[in-house]
Amino acid sequence: MLKQLIRWNREWEDEILAVLADPALARKVAPGYRRHAAQRLAKLSTIERRQLREFSVAYRGSKGALAMVKLILLFSLMGLALHLASPAKFGMIESLVLSNLLGLSTAFGLTSVWFNYRRLPRPGVRSFLIITGLASLGALFGAGLVAVVHGKPLVDMMEEVGRTAALAGFGAGIVYTTIHNIVAGWRNREYELLTTQLQLQTQQERQAREMTESRLRMLQAQIEPHFLFNTLGAVQQLAQTECPRAADLTANLITFLRASLGEMRNQQVTLASEFQLVKAYLQVMKTRLASRLEFTLTLPEDLANVRVPGMLLLTLVENSIKHGIEPSLRGGCIDVRVTHRDASVRIDVCDDGVGMSAAPAAGVGLANVRERLRLVYAGLAAYTVTALEPHGVIATLIIPLSSDGETT
């Protein structure tokens, strides 16, 4: 019989813990009071469920029983002390029962406030009035009951103890309301704190994920395996036939790789160093495409130190190669030019390749350029891509120049 009871209790506990861990399980509980209880648990918020679960796990099975025994022991000791203090007024059994009854009900009350703080009325005048009112009524009802039992007229009894009972009720009300308010208030604050913490955490996680994703996209957009393997193939061939040209090509490839793989991609760089990178890239492509590619680079000296986001100009030039020159039968010419325009710098990347009609819709590189411009200049920069007649494309980037002659 006892074993059965323990097993039943354990099963229910397991079920409750399972529902607290995954509220969706509540629907699978067998109908009846247990389903009802499970559904109530499932309605709690995530934080409440977590708190309740931690408590339930900590005081599970024998541990809960042990805590109960400790409480009973404590209250019995208090009852004993009460009995010893005034043996005449409180009998041994009477005081033991009374102290345990009072103590345990207070403990249960506190526990329920502890876990039901979200559903209790907010601390305030109303809850105070309700509690004191109920306590006073209880005391008066008790006094009335005593009067009836002892055969005294109700009015006499009220005259005798009414004021005391009402005061006692009032006092008990104050004590309970205070405790209730403190516990519920504190728990609610804790709850709110946990909520903001959780929100902050998810937000940080999302931001971190977004950043990684955009970095990854950038990596994918910049170094294409295609570029790498084709260039290495060219190096291999030159190494066998024309060593000095192989050395030149390797040097250009190193310049390109160092800049693309390094931290520079996310930083601000001077136009001069970005031009070096673009030149290395175009020279690699020129070695590979031979007469199919011509290029010119123009950077006025007074704009050499203007700072721009790294790799941005390279992306435009790569697009020209990929969508303009490489698909073209006769190849073409790429012209990169920087000019000063009022309070801004204008960068043009112009090619006379196949043009836009044959190019697939806006690639990763293009979206990347727009995103980076938005992040760095928040709408103050402009980026346009226009088709040229009879064929070709011009990509134009206009970046604001700050007062000290450098963009920020």
Added chain:
Amino acid sequence: MKTNVLIAEDEPLMRERLLSMLQTCWPQAHVVAVAENGNDAWDSFLEHEPQVAFLDIRMPGMSGLEVAERIGNRAHVVFVTAYDQYAVSAFEAGAVDYLLKPVETSRLEKAIVRLQDKLSGPPAALQSILSQLKAAFPMPCAEKLTWIKATVGKQIKLIDVSAVLYFQSDTKYTRVVLPDYEAFIRTPIKDLLGGLDQSQFWQIHRSTVVNVKAIAAAQRIDAERMEVVVKDHPTRLPVSRAFTHLFRE
């Protein structure tokens, strides 16, 4: 016996490399043509009808896949491509061989052994693997021509492509023939092909593309030769052996 081979690769250094590697690894191979874009590759194929074609996939003009589609089962095709994650899985499932750039000698030797085995039989049909590969290589589709600008005397005429009876190579120019007049354009036939709708214009000879609507009949001359009778026009256009299959019932 020599095996005739075509190489198509757009980058000069890679082209040189594949050529020299082939000459070392396969002395029996006779490289009849080296093309630097897809259009030239197809034109060279028609000119030389090689048994084997090494085709780079990404090339200006027609892609290697489009060239292979036109070649059909008339040659053994080996694709050449730089790293392409998606394509490799398609290749591994299919009957067609492929080389990854930069090409390694050992891998090329393996491909040659396979080719030598296959040479005795007919080349594999590539339809299914080509459609798979086309999905793996999203390549810009050449815009179809609707108008052609041509100089006729002192005028520049805008010619509606669908009104053209046929195009024919004429030394440096391409002759554009219409029912009532003809014009000359500089674009060679091989570079026109990509812009013409293949269901509307049939290539019947290395130097001739004819509008299907203008074909009155195809006439056999002997066991080998055939010619196309053009509607409302005195001309008869020769059909080369590579294209007689178009008129087979």
